[in-house]
Amino acid sequence: MSKVPVSPPSGFRDFLPEEASARAKLIDSISRIYQSHGFQPIGMSMLENLSTLQGKGGGSDNEKLIFKVLKRGEELVRAVEKGEGELADLGLRFDLTLPLARYYSRFREQLPKPFKVFQIGPVWRADRPQKGRFREFFQCDVDIIGAKEIGAEADCISAILEVFSAAGLPGAEVHLNDRRLLSALGAKLGASAAAWAKCLVSLDKLDKLPAEKVREEMLQILAADGQSSADLGPFLDSGEMSDEWKVLDEQSYGDLQALSALLKQLHPGVAVKVNPTLVRGQDYYTGTIFEIRHPDLSGSLGGGGRYNRLLEIFGGAETPAFGGSIGFERLCLLLQEGGHGVGSAERPEVFLPLFDVSLRGPVLSLAAALRAEGIRADVYPDAAKLKNQFKYADDRGIPFTAVLGTDEWQSRSIKVKSMADRTEETVSLENFVKRMKELCKR
Amino acid sequence: MSKVPVSPPSGFRDFLPEEASARAKLIDSISRIYQSHGFQPIGMSMLENLSTLQGKGGGSDNEKLIFKVLKRGEELVRAVEKGEGELADLGLRFDLTLPLARYYSRFREQLPKPFKVFQIGPVWRADRPQKGRFREFFQCDVDIIGAKEIGAEADCISAILEVFSAAGLPGAEVHLNDRRLLSALGAKLGASAAAWAKCLVSLDKLDKLPAEKVREEMLQILAADGQSSADLGPFLDSGEMSDEWKVLDEQSYGDLQALSALLKQLHPGVAVKVNPTLVRGQDYYTGTIFEIRHPDLSGSLGGGGRYNRLLEIFGGAETPAFGGSIGFERLCLLLQEGGHGVGSAERPEVFLPLFDVSLRGPVLSLAAALRAEGIRADVYPDAAKLKNQFKYADDRGIPFTAVLGTDEWQSRSIKVKSMADRTEETVSLENFVKRMKELCKR
Numbered sequence: 053m054s055k056v057p058v059s060p061p062s063g064f065r066d067f068l069p070e071e072a073s074a075r076a077k078l079i080d081s082i083s084r085i086y087q088s089h090g091f092q093p094i095g096m097s098m099l100e101n102l103s104t105l106q107g108k109g110g111g112s113d114n115e116k117l118i119f120k121v122l123k124r125g126e127e128l129v130r131a132v133e134k135g136e137g138e139l140a141d142l143g144l145r146f147d148l149t150l151p152l153a154r155y156y157s158r159f160r161e162q163l164p165k166p167f168k169v170f171q172i173g174p175v176w177r178a179d180r181p182q183k184g185r186f187r188e189f190f191q192c193d194v195d196i197i198g199a200k201e202i203g204a205e206a207d208c209i210s211a212i213l214e215v216f217s218a219a220g221l222p223g224a225e226v227h228l229n230d231r232r233l234l235s236a237l238g239a240k241l242g243a244s245a246a247a248w249a250k251c252l253v254s255l256d257k258l259d260k261l262p263a264e265k266v267r268e269e270m271l272q273i274l275a276a277d278g279q280s281s282a283d284l285g286p287f288l289d290s291g292e293m294s295d296e297w298k299v300l301d302e303q304s305y306g307d308l309q310a311l312s313a314l315l316k317q318l319h320p321g322v323a324v325k326v327n328p329t330l331v332r333g334q335d336y337y338t339g340t341i342f343e344i345r346h347p348d349l350s351g352s353l354g355g356g357g358r359y360n361r362l363l364e365i366f367g368g369a370e371t372p373a374f375g376g377s378i379g380f381e382r383l384c385l386l387l388q389e390g391g392h393g394v395g396s397a398e399r400p401e402v403f404l405p406l407f408d409v410s411l412r413g414p415v416l417s418l419a420a421a422l423r424a425e426g427i428r429a430d431v432y433p434d435a436a437k438l439k440n441q442f443k444y445a446d447d448r449g450i451p452f453t454a455v456l457g458t459d460e461w462q463s464r465s466i467k468v469k470s471m472a473d474r475t476e477e478t479v480s481l482e483n484f485v486k487r488m489k490e491l492c493k494r
Numbered sequence: 495m496s497k498v499p500v501s502p503p504s505g506f507r508d509f510l511p512e513e514a515s516a517r518a519k520l521i522d523s524i525s526r527i528y529q530s531h532g533f534q535p536i537g538m539s540m541l542e543n544l545s546t547l548q549g550k551g552g553g554s555d556n557e558k559l560i561f562k563v564l565k566r567g568e569e570l571v572r573a574v575e576k577g578e579g580e581l582a583d584l585g586l587r588f589d590l591t592l593p594l595a596r597y598y599s600r601f602r603e604q605l606p607k608p609f610k611v612f613q614i615g616p617v618w619r620a621d622r623p624q625k626g627r628f629r630e631f632f633q634c635d636v637d638i639i640g641a642k643e644i645g646a647e648a649d650c651i652s653a654i655l656e657v658f659s660a661a662g663l664p665g666a667e668v669h670l671n672d673r674r675l676l677s678a679l680g681a682k683l684g685a686s687a688a689a690w691a692k693c694l695v696s697l698d699k700l701d702k703l704p705a706e707k708v709r710e711e712m713l714q715i716l717a718a719d720g721q722s723s724a725d726l727g728p729f730l731d732s733g734e735m736s737d738e739w740k741v742l743d744e745q746s747y748g749d750l751q752a753l754s755a756l757l758k759q760l761h762p763g764v765a766v767k768v769n770p771t772l773v774r775g776q777d778y779y780t781g782t783i784f785e786i787r788h789p790d791l792s793g794s795l796g797g798g799g800r801y802n803r804l805l806e807i808f809g810g811a812e813t814p815a816f817g818g819s820i821g822f823e824r825l826c827l828l829l830q831e832g833g834h835g836v837g838s839a840e841r842p843e844v845f846l847p848l849f850d851v852s853l854r855g856p857v858l859s860l861a862a863a864l865r866a867e868g869i870r871a872d873v874y875p876d877a878a879k880l881k882n883q884f885k886y887a888d889d890r891g892i893p894f895t896a897v898l899g900t901d902e903w904q905s906r907s908i909k910v911k912s913m914a915d916r917t918e919e920t921v922s923l924e925n926f927v928k929r930m931k932e933l934c935k936r
Contacts, residue, residue, distance in 0.1 A: 055809035056549035058600035060539035061584050066597050067537030068604065069611070076525075076535055083518075088865045090842040090872025093518055095509030097502035098616060098630060099561075107498035119541075122562040122582050124620050132581075139574075139581060140564050142503050155508050158500035162510065164889050165882070166875055169511070174540060178566050188540060196875055203854055203875030210858070317855055318862055367497035400532040412645055413759055416652070420760055423530045423656075430532025433608055433638050433645030440607070447606050
């Protein structure tokens with residue numbers, strides 16, 4: 053047999069037990085926090101019809117990154133040999149928002165109004181693999197569909213901020229803006245929709261390029277659009293939302309100030325900033341947008357926005373909706389670098405070596421008795437050399453080892469060793485479970 | 495904009511909140527039971543290189559069902575226009591065992607010996623969609639790699655049986671067999687490897703076809719293979735393992751009896767049967783095989799076996815390994831039909847309607863104070879009609895509603911209503927959290 057490669061595909065990852073355990077714990081913690089706010093879990097298909105993923109007419113950045121699934125059987129033959137139709141019919145979801153819009157449109161009548169929902173799961177993007185960027189990664193979304201006021205914004209952003217504080221990561225910053233203000237600026241400058249979209253792409257680079265370079269790029273785009281005398285005045289200042297913005301759209305300006313005040317009140321330790329140059333990539337945002345940043349990390353730790361028109365592509369009426377997402381992979385990275393996160397809570401508490409095959413039955417029964425009391429008990433499957441068995445327990449850091457040798461079995465007793473202080477005691481089999489409950493603090 | 499379909503692809507599913515919540519709880523329970531045995535979680539890529547998935551040379555049933563992922567960019571152009579290479583390079587995993595073998599081969603040196611591992615996650619098969627059969631479904635695997643004795647079998651099967659008893663599903667049956675016994679029978683009958691493989695496919699239909707029909711099919715295959723006088727004698731009797739089997743392979747026979755005795759001792763309520771006609775589909779099994787059945791369900795609820803040679807395809811030495819899997823979707827179905835499983839533990843406990851926008855700040859702060867004490871508190875995002883807000887709380891079955899109206903806010907108090915007994919009390923804001931902790935039993 054020829055040797056098969058042992059690595060996953062480029063851009064995909066495996067996780068060793070410690071890391072997998074830390075990830076699972078973080079997911080559990082996020083899920084509990086989201087549920088403490090009343091958000092409900094749902095389940096969605098991880099593959100979608102390509103027509104769903106490309107529903108907005110094609111062309112958005114994420115649509116270009118879809119992993120497409122080859123047709124099967126007769127349909128594939130027709131596509132390949134006769135050139136009838138596309139080669140692919142399905143695709144892996146690239147985010148959780150578009151599938152949620154499909155889901156909500158499907159079940160609208162059966163769901164509570166408003167619908168407060170959360171999802172934690174993998175998404176896939178055929179991005180060029182690079183440091184910290186993966187082709188399969190997790191997103192943790194909260195959304196409220198069917199609510200139009202800033203209460204939805206406050207609830208979702210609050211839940212996300214709680215995740216960061218529960219993870220022991222102070223110093224998070226919230227940047228807030230509103231797409232309606234950006235549109236109003238475009239209108240004031242007389243820009244066409246297409247030119248203004250290009251301008252926003254430039255503006256979005258403000259955290260990577262010097263402000264002067266961005267200003268220059270925008271002015272060039274506007275000039276090519278026929279607005280050679282456009283004046284960007286104070287609008288590129290990311291520090292503060294000046295009164296010039298207020299004049300552009302009083303309603304949005306007022307909403308932003310109110311939301312900012314609410315979040316400051318609810319999260320006194322978090323820096324909440326109205327940042328008029330925040331753009332965010334998704335083209336379906338229609339109102340409030342936000343981003344979570346952290347001084348220890350470039351780029352964002354999460355973000356989201358209002359998408360009041362996304363559901364229309366599934367034939368529904370305009371439905372107000374707001375949602376946000378935690379950048380799970382970046383959060384894991386930050387926790388790892390800070391030495392947080394990798395706990396030992398799920399490690400076995402007691403190890404029972406197998407001294408002799410004849411004792412397999414009694415050893416398995418003792419382990420079962422411990423588990424019935426909620427104690428995690430690990431048993432060695434083979435009657436291997438005891439040295440190897442003890443090494444296994446040591447390597448896994450199991451705090452207690454209970455040795456049932458043939459002598460102990462004869463005298464109905466068992467030897468309990470503590471790894472922490474290297475003490476040893478002999479306990480009668482009758483009292484074994486009781487004693488282990490004391491030692492394991494049950 | 496044209497309307498996009500709201501259904502997932504054929505054979506794929508969405509889950510409403512109640513069902514999604516029940517599934518999440520079941521996964522959590524399985525994960526805790528597996529960990530109580532000392533199994534460790536890992537994380538694996540969900541997509542694999544096609545060469546990995548097809549590593550065994552192609553042709554197994556599951557390999558035919560791979561969802562293949564289209565190449566991208568230049569490589570796709572070359573494959574389509576110049577016919578250079580295949581159209582697809584990646585595939586969605588069809589089980590968790592083959593990727594685990596890859597994973598273990600990659601990290602062998604860093605992992606404990608033996609390696610006790612569990613995985614819960616989705617797999618995909620391009621099967622024809624039919625009732626109870628899905629193209630995306632969850633598997634819950636436990637495996638021990640690097641142990642050769644039946645202790646591995648006893649540990650894995652025990653953990654799986656605990657899942658069924660914890661789910662409140664008595665009546666599970668374990669069927670045990672050993673592939674070495676089946677091979678010994680083929681050798682005794684003088685069958686070629688190819689003919690015997692066909693015979694096993696026939697034998698595997700014993701639960702669907704009458705025994706006489708199966709016997710006839712097998713005799714025909716053997717006759718075509720040149721063994722026209724083959725005698726299947728007592729070997730098709732699924733009821734009991736007769737002494738004729740013992741003569742075929744004493745070692746395997748002895749192992750089976752010992753494993754059966756261990757499982758009976760550990761799980762007195764479970765029917766453990768040595769079933770010499772059990773075959774199981776996977777072609778990588780080399781020794782013990784098992785299947786969990788339930789009288790309320792045709793087919794199996796789970797199963798697995800020993801695969802001592804699978805790791806060789808990744809270039810490693812022969813490595814003993816045993817593993818089993820729970821049929822998660824069938825278990826969910828059984829729990830649903832029995833009315834088990836759908837709990838309300840994660841439902842919000844307190845609902846706070848929004849009487850007036852001016853009260854948004856205080857209401858959000860009160861909800862945050864409840865959550866800080868571990869109480870799940872849901873807030874309505876809009877200042878909508880109170881009737882609609884109360885309907886939302888009713889529909890979601892939230893047991894307490896705490897109304898902060900403008901009068902209450904003036905008098906620093908709040909009205910707490912119990913949905914169960916329709917009582918109402920007014921509590922000072924100062925005592926609110928304390929009172930809710932009493933009511934919610936904290």
